[in-house]
Amino acid sequence: xxxxxxxxxxxxxxxxxxxxxxxxxxxxxxxxxxxxxxxxxxxxxxxxxxxxxxxxxxxxxxxxxxxxxxxxxxxxxxxxxxxxxxxxxxxxxxxxxxxxxxxxxxxxxxxxxxxxxxxxxxxxxxxxxxxxxxxxxxxxxxxxxxxxxxxxxxxxxxxxxxxxxxxxxxxxxxxxxxxxxxxxxxxxxxxxxxxxxxxxxxxxxxxxxxxxxxxxxxxxxxxxxxxxxxxxxxxxxxxxxxxxxxxxxxxxxxxxxxxx
Amino acid sequence: xxxxxxxxxxxxxxxxxxxxxxxxxxxxxxxxxxxxxxxxxxxxxxxxxxxxxxxxxxxxxxxxxxxxxxxxxxxxxxxxxxxxxxxxxxxxxxxxxxxxxxxxxx
Numbered sequence: 001x002x003x004x005x006x007x008x009x010x011x012x013x014x015x016x017x018x019x020x021x022x023x024x025x026x027x028x029x030x031x032x033x034x035x036x037x038x039x040x041x042x043x044x045x046x047x048x049x050x051x052x053x054x055x056x057x058x059x060x061x062x063x064x065x066x067x068x069x070x071x072x073x074x075x076x077x078x079x080x081x082x083x084x085x086x087x088x089x090x091x092x093x094x095x096x097x098x099x100x101x102x103x104x105x106x107x108x109x110x111x112x113x114x115x116x117x118x119x120x121x122x123x124x125x126x127x128x129x130x131x132x133x134x135x136x137x138x139x140x141x142x143x144x145x146x147x148x149x150x151x152x153x154x155x156x157x158x159x160x161x162x163x164x165x166x167x168x169x170x171x172x173x174x175x176x177x178x179x180x181x182x183x184x185x186x187x188x189x190x191x192x193x194x195x196x197x198x199x200x201x202x203x204x205x206x207x208x209x210x211x212x213x214x215x216x217x218x219x220x221x222x223x224x225x226x227x228x229x230x231x232x233x234x235x236x237x238x239x240x241x242x243x244x245x246x247x248x249x250x251x252x253x254x255x256x257x258x259x260x
Numbered sequence: 261x262x263x264x265x266x267x268x269x270x271x272x273x274x275x276x277x278x279x280x281x282x283x284x285x286x287x288x289x290x291x292x293x294x295x296x297x298x299x300x301x302x303x304x305x306x307x308x309x310x311x312x313x314x315x316x317x318x319x320x321x322x323x324x325x326x327x328x329x330x331x332x333x334x335x336x337x338x339x340x341x342x343x344x345x346x347x348x349x350x351x352x353x354x355x356x357x358x359x360x361x362x363x364x365x366x
Contacts, residue, residue: 155295158293158295162291162293165290165291166291168290169264169290169291172264173264241264245263245264245290248290248291249290249325252288252290252292252294253324255293255294255295256294256296256320256321257296258296259296260295260296260297260298
């Protein structure tokens with residue numbers, strides 16, 4: 001989906017004094033680019049710069065790569081909020097190192113250490129509208145696709161699934177059925193996130209889960225079966241433990257199908 | 261024993277030297293864990309994970325809480341072109357191992 005032409009994007013950035021002299025790449029990403037937008041959706045712009053962007057009057061987003069933040073500037077144009085996030089090429093290199101197979105297999109790479117800005121950055125490389133720097137974008141998208149990020153995030157989701165399943169089982173045993181139902185719901189969410197991550201769809205924002213399931217259409221779980229559980233269609237308040245068991249069985253099936 | 265009981269059921273555990281009851285249905289504990297990593301399948305209960313062989317992985321995937329021992333052995337016969345007695349032995353061995361590990365109820 002074309003949100004705005006490259007020319008118009010560059011114009012707007014220049015008008016707001018947000019266009020660096022020699023960017024490595026500029027691209028649009030986020031819900032609008034993926035075709036999931038609505039009238040209140042923001043435009044997300046990524047600007048890759050050779051040296052840190054230091055205008056100084058913006059906000060910052062936390063990242064685990066040095067120096068620990070990325071600058072973010074916002075403005076309103078064309079009836080929408082625009083969020084412009086600046087990454088240096090060396091930060092991208094450092095992030096790539098964090099999610100390398102070597103780091104993962106040495107036990108140094110942990111999805112828990114990644115921030116939402118970093119996860120979104122990596123995911124959005126695969127779904128971007130290039131403004132400038134097409135070669136940079138395709139090279140980086142390929143590098144991250146080959147890295148261990150999918151496995152890292154799926155592994156974390158499976159770990160969460162294990163914990164929540166253990167909780168749900170214990171809660172039923174203790175007669176705490178309300179808590180067990182909630183634990184089973186969250187366990188299902190973790191199972192679906194693991195499945196989606198294994199299919200390279202690892203932007204873990206729950207609000208987009210249905211969209212992401214539709215886009216990926218994983219053979220391991222049909223959208224209809226997914227949606228029935230997500231919306232608790234078969235939940236019977238008089239027999240909650242039955243729903244908990246059914247959901248945990250589906251989670252178990254999903255976990256057995258996820259390839260790390 | 262209910263679905264939400266976790267401990268291995270000692271009374272119903274198959275004996276090492278005897279054939280399991282072919283009509284019975286093995287069920288995975290709800291909180292048993294599984295990982296598929298680089299063509300290896302690891303399963304775990306309360307204790308250490310154990311790696312499944314290729315044929316054990318095949319049986320594991322078919323254990324859906326609905327298939328009986330006979331059905332699992334039948335599927336193994338077809339998949340690996342082995343005789344029924346060998347298939348039943350393999351299924352029995354796996355059930356015994358996983359039941360003792362607290363991963364399966366039988």
